[in-house]
Amino acid sequence: MRETWIVGAASSRYGKMAETAREAATRVAMEAIRDAGLEPKQIGHTFVANCFGLAEHQAHVGPLINSGLGIPEVPSVTVESACSSSSAALHEAFVQVAGGFVDSALVVGAERLSHLTTQTATTFFAIAADYPFETRNGATFPGLYATLASAYRAAYRTTPEMFGAIAIKNHANAARNPHAHLQKEISMETYLASPIVASPLRLYDCCPFSDGAAAVVVSARESIGRPAREPLVVRASARAGAVTGLHDRPDLLGLPSTRTAGARAFRQARLEPREIDFLEVHDCFTIAEVLALEDLGFFPKGTAARESGDGVTARDGRLPVNPSGGLKAKGHPVSATGVGQVVEIFEQVNGRAGGREVPRTGTALAHNVGATGGSCSVHIFSRR
Amino acid sequence: MRETWIVGAASSRYGKMAETAREAATRVAMEAIRDAGLEPKQIGHTFVANCFGLAEHQAHVGPLINSGLGIPEVPSVTVESACSSSSAALHEAFVQVAGGFVDSALVVGAERLSHLTTQTATTFFAIAADYPFETRNGATFPGLYATLASAYRAAYRTTPEMFGAIAIKNHANAARNPHAHLQKEISMETYLASPIVASPLRLYDCCPFSDGAAAVVVSARESIGRPAREPLVVRASARAGAVTGLHDRPDLLGLPSTRTAGARAFRQARLEPREIDFLEVHDCFTIAEVLALEDLGFFPKGTAARESGDGVTARDGRLPVNPSGGLKAKGHPVSATGVGQVVEIFEQVNGRAGGREVPRTGTALAHNVGATGGSCSVHIFSRR
Numbered sequence: 001m002r003e004t005w006i007v008g009a010a011s012s013r014y015g016k017m018a019e020t021a022r023e024a025a026t027r028v029a030m031e032a033i034r035d036a037g038l039e040p041k042q043i044g045h046t047f048v049a050n051c052f053g054l055a056e057h058q059a060h061v062g063p064l065i066n067s068g069l070g071i072p073e074v075p076s077v078t079v080e081s082a083c084s085s086s087s088a089a090l091h092e093a094f095v096q097v098a099g100g101f102v103d104s105a106l107v108v109g110a111e112r113l114s115h116l117t118t119q120t121a122t123t124f125f126a127i128a129a130d131y132p133f134e135t136r137n138g139a140t141f142p143g144l145y146a147t148l149a150s151a152y153r154a155a156y157r158t159t160p161e162m163f164g165a166i167a168i169k170n171h172a173n174a175a176r177n178p179h180a181h182l183q184k185e186i187s188m189e190t191y192l193a194s195p196i197v198a199s200p201l202r203l204y205d206c207c208p209f210s211d212g213a214a215a216v217v218v219s220a221r222e223s224i225g226r227p228a229r230e231p232l233v234v235r236a237s238a239r240a241g242a243v244t245g246l247h248d249r250p251d252l253l254g255l256p257s258t259r260t261a262g263a264r265a266f267r268q269a270r271l272e273p274r275e276i277d278f279l280e281v282h283d284c285f286t287i288a289e290v291l292a293l294e295d296l297g298f299f300p301k302g303t304a305a306r307e308s309g310d311g312v313t314a315r316d317g318r319l320p321v322n323p324s325g326g327l328k329a330k331g332h333p334v335s336a337t338g339v340g341q342v343v344e345i346f347e348q349v350n351g352r353a354g355g356r357e358v359p360r361t362g363t364a365l366a367h368n369v370g371a372t373g374g375s376c377s378v379h380i381f382s383r384r
Numbered sequence: 385m386r387e388t389w390i391v392g393a394a395s396s397r398y399g400k401m402a403e404t405a406r407e408a409a410t411r412v413a414m415e416a417i418r419d420a421g422l423e424p425k426q427i428g429h430t431f432v433a434n435c436f437g438l439a440e441h442q443a444h445v446g447p448l449i450n451s452g453l454g455i456p457e458v459p460s461v462t463v464e465s466a467c468s469s470s471s472a473a474l475h476e477a478f479v480q481v482a483g484g485f486v487d488s489a490l491v492v493g494a495e496r497l498s499h500l501t502t503q504t505a506t507t508f509f510a511i512a513a514d515y516p517f518e519t520r521n522g523a524t525f526p527g528l529y530a531t532l533a534s535a536y537r538a539a540y541r542t543t544p545e546m547f548g549a550i551a552i553k554n555h556a557n558a559a560r561n562p563h564a565h566l567q568k569e570i571s572m573e574t575y576l577a578s579p580i581v582a583s584p585l586r587l588y589d590c591c592p593f594s595d596g597a598a599a600v601v602v603s604a605r606e607s608i609g610r611p612a613r614e615p616l617v618v619r620a621s622a623r624a625g626a627v628t629g630l631h632d633r634p635d636l637l638g639l640p641s642t643r644t645a646g647a648r649a650f651r652q653a654r655l656e657p658r659e660i661d662f663l664e665v666h667d668c669f670t671i672a673e674v675l676a677l678e679d680l681g682f683f684p685k686g687t688a689a690r691e692s693g694d695g696v697t698a699r700d701g702r703l704p705v706n707p708s709g710g711l712k713a714k715g716h717p718v719s720a721t722g723v724g725q726v727v728e729i730f731e732q733v734n735g736r737a738g739g740r741e742v743p744r745t746g747t748a749l750a751h752n753v754g755a756t757g758g759s760c761s762v763h764i765f766s767r768r
Contacts, residue, residue: 099483374447
């Protein structure tokens with residue numbers, strides 16, 4: 001297996017895009033290729049994530065993006081794994097490059113949903129749940145994650161303020177991130193006064209609907225002489241699945257796919273959680289950040305909410321989590337989210353995270369979940 | 385790169401399914417795994433194709449299929465490349481196995497559209513074209529392929545009977561295929577009397593809308609001691625893209641992505657067209673079979689329609705093409721089609737094509753197109 005690097009990265013601002021997903025994807029893809037100091041013709045395969053192309057009447061978007069880049073003959077596929085689509089795309093790109101099938105691959109995720117109503121978008125999202133058991137009976141993701149939050153609160157001694165602290169921390173980070181959708185700080189008063197979306201989740205426990213596009217270039221070390229940027233070494237690219245429907249799981253106090261993918265990733269990387277300097281984790285709801293930190297092995301079960309409340313995961317804490325602002329405040333343009341996490345890590349390492357730098361950037365982990373954990377990807381990166 | 389085999393295969397009957405795509409995919413996946421003499425737990429990664437899950441309110445179907453197989457922890461992705469989705473999935477599976485990332489992978493394609501009206505289904509399909517230039521202006525695939533057929537007829541001396549012969553041949557083959565949607569022979573009179581769908585294409589130039597599911601298991605030679613079936617050796621797995629919109633191509637007398645992918649495949653396999661014993665090609669319309677045979681290098685430009693009219697591509701001809709009945713008559717359940725072609729080749733090699741056997745089965749080629757050639761996959765197989 002060849003040593004494989006992230007060599008270039010780019011992102012749109014998350015939020016409301018005037019461009020279509022196709023246009024934004026093409027633009028950020030070109031920026032990522034240029035950032036890597038490469039030419040489009042050096043790309044051997046394009047991996048696209050774009051779950052909701054139907055909302056723009058456009059599937060089969062890979063050839064359109066490649067044509068926009070001037071490389072129509074290059075193969076492409078669109079990869080879907082719900083909210084973990086672009087990290088799944090990154091995994092397949094890693095396999096192609098590490099396995100020697102291509103020297104460089106492009107991974108680009110893009111989504112545009114802001115032209116839909118919230119009702120339509122929520123319904124659209126819900127097709128990633130288990131239809132006959134969940135969606136058909138009225139479940140959407142706020143409700144499903146509220147179920148997870150209720151189970152956690154029933155099992156462990158928590159306070160609303162512990163979850164509020166996660167939202168406040170991620171908003172504070174996003175306020176320093178020019179790519180972020182919600183570039184504003186919030187206070188505990190604002191959090192506690194925000195309306196209930198699905199009990200116990202309040203508005204500020206929930207990520208926004210965002211448009212956005214993000215791209216990275218993955219290259220084999222041996223195919224890149226002097227990289228234009230400091231590369232991220234891909235130390236692990238691991239994925240796992242799990243039973244999708246919450247009704248069919250032995251317990252609701254974690255996501256089994258995070259545990260499996262996390263354990264695989266640490267084994268591949270030959271690292272332990274204590275050796276990771278900072279994380280981007282999938283915090284579609286504040287409870288999701290708590291579960292991620294426990295399932296990945298950073299905190300014992302039932303303690304991550306309290307530790308978060310104590311500031312351990314702040315940008316200047318012992319273990320910075322979501323310096324980008326996370327899905328919660330940077331935003332969650334479904335198919336851009338996973339690769340967008342890698343953009344953040346690349347920017348931190350390359351000194352482009354002005355104002356939101358984390359103290360140590362030797363190793364980092366990105367964690368991206370599909371639905372309520374039907375799938376999960378964990379990537380671990382290090383500096384050379 | 386490890387020698388990689390197709391070791392098991394299964395298919396539903398194409399046509400109208402009572403099952404959902406998820407149910408049918410799970411069932412044929414289990415059949416393919418059993419056909420290979422494997423247990424589900426030996427599958428390392430599942431690649432799913434299912435373009436139109438939204439028509440059943442279900443995306444993120446991989447974890448559901450894997451859960452049905454009793455292997456929820458196994459990673460999965462859904463791969464989309466329009467009508468070539470499942471051959472694109474097969475390519476990524478090949479890469480994972482040949483590259484040593486997993487020993488066995490499952491590839492399953494499934495589609496259910498028959499509960500929609502023809503109007504809705506045609507509109508759904510059309511999102512794989514170039515929306516702002518084609519779909520938004522009213523183009524759907526019958527019209528786009530009619531444009532290709534018109535260009536071909538204007539450039540070369542052809543008769544309607546030449547295209548009719550392709551339809552008649554594929555219907556004759558499908559009449560002997562228990563998996564086929566349209567298991568009936570047609571006559572030249574029937575063909576010539578059938579109504580115009582989009583001039584010059586008549587009803588019997590067009591494939592039907594089909595439901596269906598098909599699956600294969602891909603394994604590394606070294607991980608399989610004594611295969612339960614005679615394996616297909618994957619000699620080449622090649623893909624290519626092209627400009628999607630017809631308006632933006634230098635000519636309309638072929639599909640550039642077929643030429644690129646075909647040339648790549650023959651180079652990988654170190655074979656020439658004259659060494660291939662039989663083919664499954666993408667004949668969504670009769671013109672598509674003609675273009676495929678020319679673009680792949682089996683016939684000089686402008687001659688494949690005439691040769692087809694002369695019976696060269698019949699099951700007992702010099703070069704049997706689409707012994708399964710092809711998309712034209714076996715049917716075209718979009719995301720099952722590409723892997724279904726491989727099922728046919730596997731069945732031919734394993735003596736399960738009773739009544740539609742081709743005379744020689746040493747080498748075979750499968751050709752699967754996305755849209756009007758925005759993408760294309762070509763796989764070449766041989767017996768050991």
